[in-house]
Amino acid sequence: MARPLLLLLCVLLLLPIRPAAAQGQFRVLVVAQPNRYHHDYTVVAKPRLEQMARQHGFDLDWAWNTAPFDGDLSGYAAIVLLNTPGDALARGQRGALESFVRAGGGVVAVHRALIFGPAGDWPWFERLVGRAFRIHPMVQTATVRVEDAGFPAAFGLPARWIWSDEWYEFGPPLVDGLRTVLSVDESSYDPTRIWPGQEARGMGVDHPVAWYHAYDGGRVFVTALGHPPAAYDDAAYLQHLYGGLWWAATGRGISAD
Template sequence: MKRLLVACLLLAAVLTAPAFAQGQFKVLVVAIPNRYHHDYAVVAKPQFERMAQAHAFDLDWRWNTTPFDGDLSGYAAIVLLNTPGDELKGAQRAALEAYVRAGGGVVAVHRALIFNPPGDWPWFEKLIGRAFRIHPMVQTATVRVEDPAFPATFGLPARWVWTDEWYEFGEPLVPSLRTVLSVDERSYDPARIWPGQTARGMGAVHPVAWYHAYDGGRVFVTALGHTPALYEDRLYLEHLYGGLWWAATGKGIDAAAPKLRSPRRGQCPKGTSSGA
């Protein structure tokens, strides 16, 4: 009888104890399958779960936008994993804006960089920082580290062989963007595209990952991540976590590290748009 009473008291204590987050911060990942990106999420989900375990943060994975109908303040960062801003409607957009203005972090990955129709939500387009134009077919190319002082590059070699869709962008929409990675257009064919479409590349300056402070929050953007198999690549996952860590905490930037290259401003010829 005494043992039963003790057991009941212990159970009551567990049930009434306040719930505390076990990790150092909490992250929301929104991964909505779409026309061009649907198989990736099945591969990415267990990888993000392992990432959360390895780096001691709490993970909330969602296949839809319902979290934007509630309180977002408990999240240190929101990852839009191949999920563009046009998935958010009405009050959900206002919720994301309020979250960022309160100091929240955003990580935008690959398809999240494309907003349709352009101009429908200027705030989100500026959050991304650059407007998508078009991309050629998937090809192998050389990625260059432009900012070795940023955590999303810490695990990467100075030159990195990578296979992906090489998004092309227009001029920066805000002046505060800091380029993290660029792609060398001499290492692939920017004009290799489907019949009826035209891509010309961006020239000597072709960023594929960047970060900036925006409207009170922190934003990390990477155009890499089209093929599902990429989410099993160790270097890519280190790239993602480095950006996520900074977006969630603002930590990790090594101000003393020398930059490999000085930023350059190039011409961006006009191109057509396409799906991705």
């Protein structure tokens, strides 16, 4: 009997050790599919978001494409579409995202994720984002104003914040209930500074650049900020991003209405 037991022990020692079960307070999927104008950011964003996960004690899975939408999303509290627009998802994958949100999942849409395909191509996703992208001028420095200091994505920011980015312009809200977190002061930059053959006029006094809302059973945080790769190495921006992610994943951080 001793010899078989010894052989069994040797076999067990040679087997790979399985990683321990996830111990974080919640699990997040980040989908960062590089595209024509947004690819350099990824080499900065991945280690910084992984560091964010370690700092705040949550589990993070990173995907360079939309393949996770072909699998089981139920283990995630939130999905971050990091410069990954809705039209990157195939038809079946779109249904998976809709089911995830209807089951109470959170979504964080960052920068390029706000630019979806032709109007009417995926109305559900258009309403999830909440506003339709129109155009943006060249990257410029501007003054960002905190409009909702009681939302976690604004906790680490001053009332007026100097930031450089592509200042996306949007049409009117596509759904009711959008809550603006940050806006940009158009008097602090030139909304018409754009490439030849294009025209941007700005949005006027009301120019939101980050907002949130409850949508179809889930929670959605949207930020238009995040074009320059250096943004993902900036402590204030990362705090802004985590505040929105924390709320999207848990619903915590704000008082109930």
